[in-house]
Amino acid sequence: MSKIVNIGLIGFGTIGAGVIKVLTKKAALLEKKIGVRLLLKKICDLDISRRRDVSVDKNILTKDASWILNDENINIVVELIGGIHPAKEIILRALRSKKHVVTANKALLAEEGEEIFKTAAENGVDVCFEASVGGGIPIIKALREGFVANRIESIYGIINGTSNYILTQMSDKGCDFKSALFAARQKGYAEKNPTLDIDGIDSAHKIAILARMCFNQPICFKDVYVEGIRDIDGSDLQYADELGFAVKLLAVTKCGGPDLQIRVHPALVPKSHLLAHVDGVLNAIFVNADLVGEALFYGQGAGQLPTASAVVSDLVALAGKITTQDHNVCLGIGQDKRHCVIRAIDDIESRYYLRLSALDKPAVLSQISTILGKYGISIHSVIQKGRRRAEAVPIVMMTHEAKGKKLRQALAKIDKLAVVKKKTVAIRVERL
Amino acid sequence: MSKIVNIGLIGFGTIGAGVIKVLTKKAALLEKKIGVRLLLKKICDLDISRRRDVSVDKNILTKDASWILNDENINIVVELIGGIHPAKEIILRALRSKKHVVTANKALLAEEGEEIFKTAAENGVDVCFEASVGGGIPIIKALREGFVANRIESIYGIINGTSNYILTQMSDKGCDFKSALFAARQKGYAEKNPTLDIDGIDSAHKIAILARMCFNQPICFKDVYVEGIRDIDGSDLQYADELGFAVKLLAVTKCGGPDLQIRVHPALVPKSHLLAHVDGVLNAIFVNADLVGEALFYGQGAGQLPTASAVVSDLVALAGKITTQDHNVCLGIGQDKRHCVIRAIDDIESRYYLRLSALDKPAVLSQISTILGKYGISIHSVIQKGRRRAEAVPIVMMTHEAKGKKLRQALAKIDKLAVVKKKTVAIRVERL
Missing domain, CATH: 3.30.70.260 (ACT domain)
Structure with missing residues (x-):
């Protein structure tokens, strides 16, 4: 009989429902692959009566997060409510109860990551966050494990699907920003209030998470220079095209010696570069590292199933740790700590x-x-x-x-x- | 004090020297990251007197593989000699001595993988092969772990740098196959006998490894339909370009229902697709999977340091397993076994x-x-x-x-x- 790992899910929205779908449909396959049963023991949400596109046993539903946080048999808490509060308090409580945490909460990790990762380390548990950057792209695993022996030198990301969809529409259709934003809304790619996406804030959250992990620096959201795409005109895309460039909202971070750059802004990318050809809602992350040289990772940056896929890959990795009593130092912590100064955008x-x-x-x-x-x-x-x-x-x-x-x-x-x-x-x- | 994992390296060529460089230069960093010391205990090669671009203690050099294979303290054997014999015998002996194996040997895994993976499973040890496909691209980890919950539907790879360099030269410079091959040789991208590369055999080895892993089928090299790029004329690249396509040597495998395709041949790829923009010696692997949808992984497909980076990432993963007595079922084995029939190229x-x-x-x-x-x-x-x-x-x-x-x-x-x-x-x- 397989070992069992008990999971408590907090936040039963679109992504939460996706995680439930994947854990349900793929339970047998995953158990065969990893020799561990991932059991979804309890689900918490403020709204437990709304119908979702997945059905669950009502007996495991609760409005009270404590029912999960106080349950000694729960090994992993999956936080999918988003935002800073009460997500932060829930995650800290989970970590202090020696539960591992899986989260997709990029805003929280970008703004309060320092405290969260410190608390995790103090309690000998992990915070996994593959779903927080690049949705279906396994970028966290690639950087932490695949490139474990590399020194990461720079990262250039197209990591906001909404902005990239808008810029692609403007370029392909020759339309202006407003019509492209309207089209994005029609397609469900933009929220009613699109500020987080088009003003570069979402990209800034994600690049802050990557920079902290790769450079082992206490970088947070407020360290990122941010400029969005509202002022880009259709003519700019056309002129850039004539000059041999595409315009993309780039999230950039580089670390060379003591000098660290971290910024989000529209940029002209030469068409000879793959990033210039990343269109629509797709995301891509281009990495330079000392051993592998250049690498690029491309895929869906959001969506129910791609994000759920990332959450479940974290659950599988943690299940391995839990069932083998692996108390290894968390990869990415304990890296080569450099003394870096963030360079001002003016310089x-x-x-x-x-x-x-x-x-x-x-x-x-x-x-x-x-x-x-x-x-x-x-x-x-x-x-x-x-x-x-x-x-x-x-x-x-x-x-x-x-x-x-x-x-x-x-x-x-x-x-x-x-x-x-x-x-x-x-x-x-x-x-x- | 950190735990120690002892490594025996067999094959001190270019890649072997790269692994030694990385393990030497990054020893402290890796130890801090993973809490385990990766100790290169013994090195075997037929030629132990030739000067390499890395210096090693002569006392750990041997011409006799048995000195490594019989050493009970060696936990992992890294096989970097290439070819079928004696690599196969060495790997089988290592596995039967309960040593994990890390290899970059794509020909061997493609041709004799069945016996090797079976022997590993019987002995409760792992064969890791990140370096065998896509050099610095962490494609094995992405597919096995990042996409652990996914059903892989298709893979399209540009996985031979030599061929891609030749086709790119022909396209960019308007030159013919022979001049492009000459240029590839000048640059050190093509061997004296370039058959393995330009006739598609190397790509076929790699796609066989990916297909076996993703579809859990006993696929081997001889199952792959193979066509190389010798017959491509400069004019074909030009006409394809006018029609909106690039010509690439593609390795393709798809699995839908009982139907499995596996083939390597030149193909017209629409310029609207990222793969059409993968140029020079760079490699890329485009994947379709049920949860994440489309994804692409791009980077150096060969070279001393990218390949060494992949070998060391496998060593790190095994070190975690060894120090925690993790006897988890190997990911990728025990997958959803489908009953597939390989479709003939004619059909x-x-x-x-x-x-x-x-x-x-x-x-x-x-x-x-x-x-x-x-x-x-x-x-x-x-x-x-x-x-x-x-x-x-x-x-x-x-x-x-x-x-x-x-x-x-x-x-x-x-x-x-x-x-x-x-x-x-x-x-x-x-x-x-």
């Missing part, structure tokens, strides 16, 4: 794509380039789009490498010129 | 790209299409390239779905027509 150099709206007059370009020159920014190429004397026309410029601060200062001056009619759009060109 | 349907060399005469197209029609093959589009009355010109055709056998029979007839001057080139168009 990061980048090439830039600039789109200016300026009057079509002979002296305009000289005025603009004089200001850029004063701030040490040199121009790689200029294209003026259309000719309409005495009216504002778009001027697209690609600069050479310039520090964020210099560019910001130069643009402040440029945008005050009488011939410049709108705020200049600046998008970083990412060197991958 | 597999596909769209085809055809390039005919035919005289530029009015009746030619009707003669060709009449024969195709007799075999039930309908034409999707035809482009005649150039006009040279009374000389052979290329005619490029795209067909609708047709069975391999029908196409083969039709082409045999077509190639006998007086107006057809060369053997017709047929490349499958893969529906991904």
Whole structure:
């Protein structure tokens, strides 16, 4: 007879229902594979009467998390309620009761990860979070275990499906941001309040989790520079395309020596790079590491079953630990601790794509380039789009490498010129 | 004090030297991460005097594998000699001595895997083979552990760097097969005898390993239909490009119901698919699975350090097992055993790209299409390239779905027509 691992699930929403489906349908297969029975013993949710697309025994349903947290036979608590409170309190209680935790809660790990991982280590249990980044992409396992001998140097992620869907729509259909957002809502890819996605916050949560794990630094959400995609215009995608680039919302983190970068912003990605071809709601994470060189992981970043698949893979890994009394140090903790300083976005150099709206007059370009020159920014190429004397026309410029601060200062001056009619759009060109 | 796991390395070539480098340079980091010391106790090679790019204590070098295989303190044998003999005998002896085995030997696993995995299971030890497929890509771990709850439905791999480099060169530089092969040799990407790579054999070894693992079937190398890239002409890459496709050497395996496909051949891949953008020596594996949907894993398929990274990740996983007395059933064994029949290549349907060399005469197209029609093959589009009355010109055709056998029979007839001057080139168009 197989050993049994008892699971308590807290949060019976879409992902919770997915986990139940997978554990039910695949129970026999998983038991055969791992020699352990994963038993869903109790389920907690504030709403236990609503019908879901999966049926469960009513006797295991509760509104009271304590019924799970106080149950000594429960080995693993799966937290799928999301948000900071009461998820944090529930997870801390579970860890202090020596229960392992599996969570998909990226906001919580990004904002309060320090306390959570510390509590787990103090209590000799694990917090597993494969489902928190990249849904169906086994990126946490790949980085922690597959690349266990590697020093991770940089990560570039397209890790928000909603934003990537919107940018892809704008690029493919030539539509504007609002119509693309509307299409995303119609498809169920965007929430009523899409701020978390389109303003880059969700991507920032995820890149903070990856950076903490890979660089073993106490990085949290507030350390991430964040810029969303609201200001991207359809024309930017078109001009970028003509120049050989796709525009993507990139989450970037790099660590070289004491210098650590962590930022989320739209970026021009050269079409020669695979990331430029990651379209629609799909996610991808591009990694540079000292031994393996470059690697990319691509797949569904969200959705009921991909996320449930990640949760169950964590359950399987923990089941192995529990049944063998494995008290190994958690991978990813105890790494090569580096003393890093997060570099301010102002100090990061980048090439830039600039789109200016300026009057079509002979002296305009000289005025603009004089200001850029004063701030040490040199121009790689200029294209003026259309000719309409005495009216504002778009001027697209690609600069050479310039520090964020210099560019910001130069643009402040440029945008005050009488011939410049709108705020200049600046998008970083990412060197991958 | 950390526990110690003793390792015996057999095969001190390029990869072996890489493993020694990684174990030496990263010893402290790995020990901190996993709480176990990976100790390289003995190294065996036929040549122990040659200088390598890594220095080792001469006292641990031997020419006699028995010095390792008979050492009761050695927990893991790393086999990196390659080829079938004596690698097979060494691995079997190691397993029977209850030693775990880590190997990068794809030919051996593809040809003799059945006996090796059976022997491992009988002796309660593991054979780990992350390094055998996709070098630095943690594909084995992703499929076995990350996708543990998934039913794998299909795998499409670009898993031979040499072939992919040659096809990329031909496409980018417009050169022919021979010049591209020459360039690959210059770069060190092709062996003196490149047969294993360009004739698809290496890809067939790897896809056989993946199919056995994912579908739990006794698949071996001889079950794989194999076609290489020698007959691909520069013009095929150009015409495919014009039609919106890249030509790739694909390794494909699918399992649906009792029907199993396993094949390696050049294929047209639509540019809208990420696999079409995997260039140079890089490898990628595209997977469809029931829960996660589509996923892609990309990275270095070979090389000293990427491969050593994979070997060491296996050592780390085994170290965990050894120090915790984990006798879990090996993941991937004990899967949902399906009763599958491998479908003959003749019975597999596909769209085809055809390039005919035919005289530029009015009746030619009707003669060709009449024969195709007799075999039930309908034409999707035809482009005649150039006009040279009374000389052979290329005619490029795209067909609708047709069975391999029908196409083969039709082409045999077509190639006998007086107006057809060369053997017709047929490349499958893969529906991904």
